Amino acid sequence: MxxxxxxxxxxxxxxxxxxxxxxxxxxxxxxxxxxxxxxxxxxxxxxxxxxxxxxxxxxxxxxxxxxxxxxxxxxxxxxxxxxxxxxxxxxxxxxxxxxxxxxxxxxxxxxxxxxxxxxxxxxxxxxxxxxxxxxxxxxxxxxxxxxxxxxxxxxxxxxxxxxxxxxxxxxxxxxxxxxxxxxxxxxxTGLATEYSPPKVNAAGLVGTWSDGHGGTLRLSPDGTARAEGLRFRCSGTGTWSYEPDGPTAWDQLVLTEFEECSPDWRISGSPGHPKLNRDYGEADDPHWYTLTR
Incomplete structure (x- = not known):
């Protein structure tokens, strides 16, 4: 002990x-x-x-x-x-x-x-x-x-x-x-709601879209498009079209074609204020170039 x-x-x-x-x-x-x-x-x-x-x-x-x-x-x-x-x-x-x-x-x-x-x-x-x-x-x-x-x-x-x-x-x-x-x-229970882009049509896309820094994209009713000072050195006169490309609002695309570039644009925003978006950067780290009207 x-x-x-x-x-x-x-x-x-x-x-x-x-x-x-x-x-x-x-x-x-x-x-x-x-x-x-x-x-x-x-x-x-x-x-x-x-x-x-x-x-x-x-x-x-x-x-x-x-x-x-x-x-x-x-x-x-x-x-x-x-x-x-x-x-x-x-x-x-x-x-x-x-x-x-x-x-x-x-x-x-x-x-x-x-x-x-x-x-x-x-x-x-x-x-x-x-x-x-x-x-x-x-x-x-x-x-x-x-x-x-x-x-x-x-x-x-x-x-x-x-x-x-x-x-x-x-x-x-x-x-x-x-x-x-x-x-x-x-x-x-509806306490939170999943976001979905607004459903648009070709007529609703007509008008002038701007990036807020001097770049513009004008979409005309006859399918012609005019780009001035857009990113990616995209300027000139070309064509555009609206392609639903699928059953959901996420599948909507606005296709534009110019002599030096042919960017595709995705839809976002709200029904009263839609936006056009193009991705850039790395595939695993995309960034978005956005146009508003």
Missing amino acids: SRNIAERVRERAEAPDGPPPVWSGRAIVAGAGALYVGAALATEAYGFVELTAEAPAQGDGPGGVMLVLPFLTCIGVPSALVASLCLALPTVSAARRVSARLTGRDAWWWVPVLALVPVSAATAVVGITKHPGAGALAWAWLTGAVLLAGAALIARDAALHGRRLLRVLGYGGLAAVAVLGVGAAAFG
Whole structure:
């Protein structure tokens, strides 16, 4: 008995003071798992939001998660490990130091507070260099803050209490089912409505369309078209036609043909304010050149 007591006293004396170290393999893996699951959930939720937004082409919806899942697995897992090591764990470490200095203890709520610092800096850089809309920038900031704060908190929990990867994956699977159920219920009950382009006809397309920067496309009732200063160096006189090209409003096309270019235009907008759109850029990252009337 006395020997056991002596061993326990010695173990306590040799044990380091304070919480376990942050920089451990289990913390890195747990943070990476949280980032991977969070990215998949964000993609799934964005798929539902995408269905309601005005767009020239029909989105993949929440099913897009299945399309990008191989990419998330092959590329996302190594990226999540790097992000966990370079972002999540430094956030936990900095939060521990700030908390100890200001409060004398390791307070968890400093983690989400300090997670805002790198996310806000990255958002500012994107805003300055890419100039996205304020709404897109706000959503990007919120998504990044939630992902980093969640991953850092889970990495902190793994450092303190042991492995958390299986728990993260299990709860992530349940969350994915919950997001799918809530989204399906919202669309099924009419709380959310899927966007569809306005159904137009050839007579309703006649008129002058502008890109807002000096470029115009004039469509005449006799099928002639006049382009001036359009993007892609498209100018001159040519022809145009309206082609439904399918049973749904997404299949509508406006075909124009000029000497130097023959752009096809997709329909978007609303019944009172339709838009003509042409895609450009990479196949996996299209951008849209839009004309309004």
